[in-house]
Amino acid sequence: MPDKTKKTAALTRRRFLEGTAGVAATAASTQLFAPAVHAQEPVTLRYLGTAVNQSAEIAAKVKEDLGITIEYIPVTTDDVVKRAVTQPNTFDLIDIEYMSLKNVVPTGNLLGMDTSRITLSDKITPLFTKGEIDGKVVGDQGTAPKKVIWMPSENAKTFADEPTQYMTLIPTVYNADTLGIRPDLIGRPIESWAELLNPEFKGKTSILNIPSIGIMDAALVVEAMGKHQYADKGNMTREEIDLTIDTLIEAKRNGQFRALWQDFNESVNLMASGEVVIQSMWSPAVTAVKTQGIDCVYQPLKEGYRAWAAGFGLPRTVDGRKLDAAYDFINWFLSGWAGAFLNRQGYYSAVLETAQENMEPYEWAYWMEGQPAAQDIMSPSGQLLAKAGEVRDGGSYADRMGAISCWNAVMDENVYMIRKWNEFVAA
Amino acid sequence: MTSIERAPGPLTPPSEEVVAPGHEAAATHGIAPRSILNSPYALIAPLAIVMLIFFVGPLILTLIVSFWNYTQYSIEPAFTTVNYYDVFYGCVARLPDLCVTFATYLSTLKFCLIVWAITLILGFVLAWFIVFEIKTVSTQIVLFLICTIPFWTSNVIRMIAWIPLLGRNGLINDTLMGLGLTSEPIEWLLYSDFSVILAFVHLYTMFMMVPIVNSMLRIDKEIIEAARDAGAGTLTIALLVIAPLCRPGIVIGSIFVVTIVMGDFLTIGVMGGQQIASVGKVIQTQLNFLQIPIAAANAVVLLGAVLVIIWGMTRLVDVRREL
Structure with missing residues (x-):
């Protein structure tokens, strides 16, 4: 009697495992694909x-x-x-x-x-x-x-x-990058980088978690708050890095940030879902939020752009x-x-x-000269980006690029900066 | 899963069916051809070579590189312990405040413990249901496959999908506020310890469940009947009869869950809103900035920590013997 039970148990177990293994193998093989092979002739x-x-x-x-x-x-x-x-x-x-x-x-x-x-x-x-x-x-x-x-x-x-x-x-x-905002959820003008750490938006802000860029945005905020004037935001001293990171840590402990983002799509999701109303952002992300029919502005700020x-x-x-x-x-x-x-x-x-x-001249006028769109502005893929009469955020090329405050940078104290940034993330 | 071929539950006597491949060949041919291919070393050689090249080799390289020097754009052969010093920078000086490394490990261990406990209970109950409550094999397979649904989409999409559910304007908050249970959206549903644990449990219960199912399938169902006849309740049977018999499955599942959670940075990153530190994230950041030696040192420390945990678990049960 024990023999019989054992046999069915083993059989059951084997059949069971075979069945699942087969399905797993099929699933795995569909994910594999051969690299594309190209002919020799055209370069x-x-x-x-x-x-x-x-x-x-x-x-x-x-x-x-x-x-x-x-x-x-x-x-x-x-x-x-x-x-x-x-x-x-x-x-x-x-x-x-x-x-x-x-x-x-x-x-x-x-x-x-x-x-x-x-x-x-x-x-x-x-x-x-x-x-x-x-x-x-x-x-x-x-x-x-x-x-x-x-x-x-x-x-x-x-x-x-x-x-x-x-x-x-x-x-x-x-x-030139700046902060993205949800004007419908903020309901007042935003003019300064300092707003990123304004307690008014507690739990509704985000900064990007790419240390070399995030610290620059943080530095723009610190300067806007009047805490410190950097000789070069793109090449800080250790003391300046400490000050900047301490400011971020304090804000984080007070629950200022809803999240940090690292991936372009994360920033789009945070903004589109309303989890965040003001954050570091990249311009295509703002466009992506807008194409979902959500009001989002790439807000020019008085301290300038990164x-x-x-x-x-x-x-x-x-x-x-x-x-x-x-x-x-x-x-x-x-x-x-x-x-x-x-x-x-x-x-x-x-x-x-x-x-x-x-x-087209109307396109040039809208994108480069900061003039109101003479007719609807379309993206290359045919999506509506701006209706007739709208003005590009940041104005003309000269206005926008002329207002650069700093450039993305790799600092001499990069190793120290990254250690400190990890402290911020762990805080 | 060579265990399939082995003798099952403890109550059944050893069976004659189980014959080593070498003996079988000798029996059929009537002679004993001890060719090189029959030696156990030849049999394990392919796997051993693969493991050497793709596992042991890189591991040794990681260990070596963790003692190298680096600049912003290069790594240079050297023997310096400065990377390990940097990993534990301020850890002693700052006590009782925790340094980054200690704080990160503490937070990761906390997730480990909670996720392990939850997946263990869930995995055990689910495995019990599939093995003992479901009578037909086809239903068992269907239910088992349903458990793999979380793996049908990419990790990132799976995690982003939580936002419409748990977010400030998500389904749960909308429902709670619609029912008048809360007046403000509950913030801790997303980008919090809670959401990280939820995602881990959602993802990794499967890893706990599968080995336990494997162990349970080997248990003679008559044992349960016998226990029941002797007057044991379900809970007693589960804790005193089934759980000890599932020990290898539980330990293997625990090893899966603990190692995955210890090394994870994607789930913690996305579900924690990037605001919760993880060892993996620290390593990733360092790698992204080409600080390869210190990342290697961090990896070695992490490996050490995980090995200690696994060693502790295998102390509890001799996995090799139980299989």
Whole structure:
């Protein structure tokens, strides 16, 4: 009798496990897929960057115009730097932020870009080459592009102070970030960074949990509160880091933050769900909230903006046809179509003249000159971004980019800063 | 799951069916070909090689790198303990205040303990239901698969899906306020310890349940009848008869849950609104800023902590013998 029970028990158990294992195996196998295989003939460029800049439209257009296939490798901002430093042979073109150059150029993994091969190199906005707009100097705290754009030679591992023939990166997109707000839930004007830590919004604010950027937003708040004036928010002393983090910790302990966010989509969710009414934000996130029909404003503030900029770089390992194709692609990128495409999303492009040629006059007036929209403004994918009569937040290009307070940066005291930031998260 | 082939519950005598593969081959052929392939070492070699290359190797590298120096863009071979010093920066000097590392481990251990207790009770009850209450195998399989539903979507989507339920304007708050039970939205439903634990339990009860189911399937149902005949109630049977027999399953499940929770940073990050520290998050931040040696040192410390916990658990039961 015991034998019989044992047998059925074993059988049952085996059948049971087999049944579930089969299903599990099927589920696992569907998730595996072979990497795409490409033919030899037309040149394929492996384009490493963040997903935000990797539009299918640009890849399709460049395929049509130049016959070059763009193979996007979308990773996070941090992973772009990691790949550039540790695996420079895994891509042919990199789209990376200027602030990261301080960590990448000393490795020698980036090839200086020969400006004589860039047709429109002298048309690149002076914001990058000289740090000026219309001859007016703009804020250069932090890693301003003009500090890291020149290289003494093609194979250099350092930056040049004066313009040379070689550029580290050819700018792709740039913009100025500020706080996003829900005007419908706040119900009064917001004018200062200090509002982020205003107890009025206790439990309804958020700051981004990317230390190098989060601390800059925090520094803008500290300055706006009148607690301290930084010599350079993008390169703080240890005492300044302590002060900034202590301010954040105090606010956190008082329950000021509903959450911190790290991922673009998290910021969209926080804002759209009303969990948060004022927070650090990126402009495409504001657009994403708006397209859900929710009132969200990228609020210009009197203390100015935190700017960022990205550009194309070449890994040292790229050569031959791929190198030529990379230069062709970059020249194409600056020639107008892509610039117009980016400007229509609220970013700014490197060569403004060619972008203007590819935009309708009413579009240019709305996006770049700060004028009320003469007719409805559509995104490149056909979504309504602004109704006729609306004005772009931050006004014109000169107004917006002219009000830069600091640039995204990598500090000399980076290691200490990150330790302190972890303290804030653990507090 | 080689345990399937082994002799089941303690009441059944050892069976003749269980024959080692080598002997079986010898019996069928009438001779004893002791080829190299028949040796136990050859049999474990493939797995051993895979483990060496993909597990032991990286582990040793991590240990080595944790003693290296680093700059913002490079790591340099060296032998320095400064990374370990940095991990425990201020831990002694600041007492009785907790340093970041101690505070982080304390918070992670707290989650570990709570999640372990809840998943254990839930896992045990669910396993009991599937094994002893459901009579047909097909129903058992269906119910078992229903338990895997949380794994059908990506981790991130699963966690974001909690917001419309638990959020300030979420379903629960709307319902409570609609019923007049509360006048203000309850804030601690989301981005709190509560939501982190909820998400962990939702995700990892399965890991506790499966090994317990495995153990329970080996239990002779007549034992329960015998216990019942002897006058034991359900709770007594569960605690004094079934639980001891499920000990290996419980320990294996506990190891799963504890190791996953100790190393988790995604769930704590998303459900805690990024405001709750976890060891994994600290390591991730350091890796993102290319501080690889200190991240490695942190990983080694975490590994040590988890190993101590597992060692403690295996003291309670000899898993190898029980299998």
